[in-house]
Structures are given as structure tokens and as C-alpha cells.
Amino acid sequence: xxxxxxxxxxxxxxxxxxxxxxxxxxxxxxxxxxxxxxxxxxxxxxxxxxxxxxxxxxxxxxxxxxxxxxxxxxxxxxxxxxxxxxxxxxxxxxxxxxxxxxxxxxxxxxxxxxxxxxxxxxxxxxxxxxxxxxxxxxxxxxxxxxxxxxxxxxxxxxxxxxxxxxxxxxxxxxxxxxxxxxxxxxxxxxxxxxxxxxxxxxxxxxxxxxxxxxxxxxxxxxxxxxxxx
Numbered sequence: 001x002x003x004x005x006x007x008x009x010x011x012x013x014x015x016x017x018x019x020x021x022x023x024x025x026x027x028x029x030x031x032x033x034x035x036x037x038x039x040x041x042x043x044x045x046x047x048x049x050x051x052x053x054x055x056x057x058x059x060x061x062x063x064x065x066x067x068x069x070x071x072x073x074x075x076x077x078x079x080x081x082x083x084x085x086x087x088x089x090x091x092x093x094x095x096x097x098x099x100x101x102x103x104x105x106x107x108x109x110x111x112x113x114x115x116x117x118x119x120x121x122x123x124x125x126x127x128x129x130x131x132x133x134x135x136x137x138x139x140x141x142x143x144x145x146x147x148x149x150x151x152x153x154x155x156x157x158x159x160x161x162x163x164x165x166x167x168x169x170x171x172x173x174x175x176x177x178x179x180x181x182x183x184x185x186x187x188x189x190x191x192x193x194x195x196x197x198x199x200x201x202x203x204x205x206x207x208x209x210x211x212x213x214x215x216x217x218x219x220x221x222x223x224x225x226x227x228x229x
Contacts, residue, residue, distance in 0.1 A: 021091065028098045036171060037097055043164050044090045047119070050157040051078040054122075057132040057151045061140065064147035073130020089115055093172060105176050109169070116165040123158035125151075133158055 006019040029037050051074070058066075058074040089112040096104035125133020137151035 023094070029094070030097065033097045033175070036168075036175075037094060040093055040168055040172075041090060043161070043168060044086055046157070046164075047085060047161050048078070048082045050154060050161055051081060053157060054078075054130075054132055054154040057154045058130065060147040060150040061132060061136070064140070064144035066140070066147075067128055069128050070130050070132075073128075074132075077130055085115060096176075100179075102176075105172070109173065112165065112169055116162060116169060119158055119162045119165060123155060123162050125155060125158075131158065 004022045004024075006022050008019050008021045008023040011017055011019060025034050025038055025041075055071070055074045055078060058071040062068050062071045089108055092104040092107040092111070095101055096108060121129070121133075122131035123133045125131055125136035127136060132151040132154040134155045137148050137155050140151060141148040
């Protein structure tokens with residue numbers, strides 16, 4: 001087998017940094033769940049774009065008489081949440097479907113659930129939280145209509161992100177529970193140390209020979225679509 005070389009993030013060659021992760025949906029994610037994992041990946045991209053739009057809206061908010069702390073926090077959220085959301089909830093769900101890792105499923109549920117709550121709060125738009133949500137935009141129309149219109153864009157985008165996160169969370173949980181996943185399995189992975197570098201499904205099958213078993217003895221066939229009992 002050819003050695004897998006890290007390919008994400010795709011950095012230009014002139015930058016003296018190398019990608020940190022290997023990501024290949026076609027090679028590593030089962031075909032039944034490939035579309036779902038790609039959608040979660042696209043959701044991460046959309047959330048990053050939303051944070052960028054939020055910076056522009058917060059700048060308009062500040063120039064029109066708002067608090068400068070919102071602009072500063074908006075920059076912080078983009079710098080902090082863009083990489084952290086990829087590492088903390090997209091990579092866990094990617095590895096969970098790649099290798100049937102209960103620990104990564106649980107990590108995804110916990111962190112992605114917290115991200116959903118945070119995005120919901122950002123959609124509300126509490127003042128001095130660095131997010132142009134509905135409350136901030138609606139109350140600013142009496143001060144500056146042009147700036148308030150700019151503030152509506154991230155409010156709409158944060159709302160779309162929160163709704164999409166909610167449905168993704170339900171979908172992944174339904175698949176996980178339908179495949180026999182449980183908190184006990186996640187604890188077993190933690191105790192055995194298998195969560196650190198779980199083998200891919202391809203590696204599990206390639207390493208199987210005779211009566212020997214791979215690190216994960218069975219790989220549940222998660223039901224797809226409407227194929228539920």
C-alpha cells in the first residue's frame with residue numbers, strides 16, 4: 001500500500017509549513033456514510049465563512065456607533081473557532097466513521113453539541129459577545145439602518161448553521177445508536193488505549209487472517225436511509 005501523506009490543509013508550496021492531517025473521503029469513509037461526512041465538512045466550511053462575514057458586520061456595527069469589543073471578539077472567534085472546530089468536532093466524526101470508533105463518536109456528540117449551543121447564542125446576538133445576531137441587528141435599526149442591514153447577514157448565517165448542526169447531530173446519533181454503539185464501548189476504547197490511533201476499516205480487513213482478529217473485531221453495518229427496523 002502506498003504511504004498516506006498528509007494533505008490537509010492544502011497549503012501553497014511557498015509556505016514553509018506542511019499539512020497536518022490526511023483526509024480522503026473516497027478512500028477512508030464507507031460509501032454509505034460518505035455523503036453525511038462530506039456535509040458535515042461543508043458545514044464546517046460554512047461556519048468559518050459565517051465567522052468571516054461576522055467580522056465585517058461587527059466592523060460596520062462599530063463604525064456606526066457600536067462597541068469596539070464586538071469587533072475584537074469577532075476576530076478572536078474566527079482565529080480560535082476555525083481551526084478548533086475542525087480539530088475538535090470534524091476530525092472526531094471523520095475518524096468515527098472511518099474506523100467505527102465509539103470514543104470519537106462520543107467526543108463528536110459532546111463537542112459538537114457545545115458548538116451547536118454556542119452557535120445558537122451567536123444567532124441570538126447578545127451585545128458585547130462579538131456576534132451580529134438577530135437581537136443586535138434588530139435593536140440597531142433605530143441607530144443606523146445601513147449597518148443593521150449588514151448585521152442581518154451573519155444573523156441569517158448563524159441561524160442556518162445552528163439548524164444544520166441540530167439535524168447533523170440527530171442524524172449521526174441515529175446512525176450510531178442504530179449500529180449498536182454505546183457509552184460503554186467508548187469507555188472500553190479509552191481503557192484499552194485504542195482511541196489514540198484506531199485502524200481504518202480497510203486496515204482491519206487487510207490485517208485479518210485465519211483465526212486472528214483485528215484491533216476492532218467487528219465493524220457494524222450501520223443502516224442507511226430509511227432502512228430501519
